[in-house]
Amino acid sequence: MPGVMPHDIIDLDYDLMDGEVEFNEVGLNEVELNEVEGVFDSVCAFCDDGGEILCCEGRCMRSFHATVQAGANMCPSLGFSLGELHGLPRFVCKNCEYQQHQCFACGKLGSSDVFSGAEVFPCINATCNYFYHPHCVAKLLYRENKAAAEELERNIVAGGYFTCPIHKCCVCKQGENKEDSQLQFAVCRRCPKSYHRKCLPRAIAFEDIEEEGITTRAWEGLLPDRVLIFCLNHEIVEELGAPIIDHIKFPGD
Ligand SMILES: [Zn+2]
Ligand SMILES: [Zn+2]
Ligand SMILES: [Zn+2]
Ligand SMILES: [Zn+2]
Ligand SMILES: [Zn+2]
Ligand SMILES: [Zn+2]
Known part of the structure; x- marks a missing residue:
């Protein structure tokens, strides 16, 4: 059960430059840029608890308990040994490495590679880390309007932006x-x-x-x-x- 305060984010000396440049391009102001630093998830993606967590430097922005010891309470963790953990120059999760992310609505994996038949797409909100199938998110956003849902679905497939339901x-x-x-x-x-x-x-x-x-x-x-x-x-x-x-x-x- 969650209970530990999220303090000790493991610092592998990661470099936010790529992220910052990207966010600058879409014209966020300075206040919002400061928030970008807090954009990494403060709890483990598996067990939702804090403590010593390792942040993915890919686009998912999730954090994980890296070792079985770090994640108490049945957290499967990434299963690294301490030796492996300290030998890591940087950490990118398998979802980001292979550009296969889960839809937050249905849980299924889909390609997020925009250059090669993407199936899941990220929410446009700068602090949101979730991906969705166009069909799944459109259905959630327009529960009672099938025509609007279908139109949004087509828009997303064609590269249109969307803000997911959590906002x-x-x-x-x-x-x-x-x-x-x-x-x-x-x-x-x-x-x-x-x-x-x-x-x-x-x-x-x-x-x-x-x-x-x-x-x-x-x-x-x-x-x-x-x-x-x-x-x-x-x-x-x-x-x-x-x-x-x-x-x-x-x-x-
Ligand atoms: Zn955990
Ligand atoms: Zn990742
Ligand atoms: Zn729920
Ligand atoms: Zn889905
Ligand atoms: Zn969102
Ligand atoms: Zn309310």
Whole structure:
């Protein structure tokens, strides 16, 4: 279960230059550029806990516990030995190395190589690290409008941008405001679903409410200015205090 504060991001002396140049080109201002440094995920992609995590220098921006020892609580980790870890000049995950990323809606792997038949495409939001099949994301964004969904799907295939569903509260459909605690987002780590703090249903609680059979699904202090949640679509496994860890797929697994 998540619980450790995310402090010790392993510093392999990575170099953000590529990222910065890229972000500059799309015209972000200085304030937003500063945020780019915080764009790496602050918790492990497998177990959603902090501690000593290793950041992928590819485009996924995810972090992972690198060794079995670093990731307590059933985290499979990347399975590196300490020797392997310290011998790494830089770390790029298998998804980024082979340009095969998972769709955050359906979980399936697809090519993200824009020069060779991409099947999954990244959300345009600069701080968002998720990829989607055009069909999957269009269906989520236009649940009740099939024609609009089909049009968006075609646009994305043709290279059009999209902003994925996590940037709007699923209850009130409004955006995030990190400055106002009630308007901060609680984001599901397993599917594209976000709530404002003020819009969180009672069943997504910060602590167990035994009388009502409610188990903890929300944690403070793991994501910067956000609440980490597992939404009601995912069963919490009692021993883990979290959903089963079977959601990460690497190519060739
Ligand atoms: Zn982990
Ligand atoms: Zn990666
Ligand atoms: Zn999909
Ligand atoms: Zn997004
Ligand atoms: Zn809301
Ligand atoms: Zn969810």
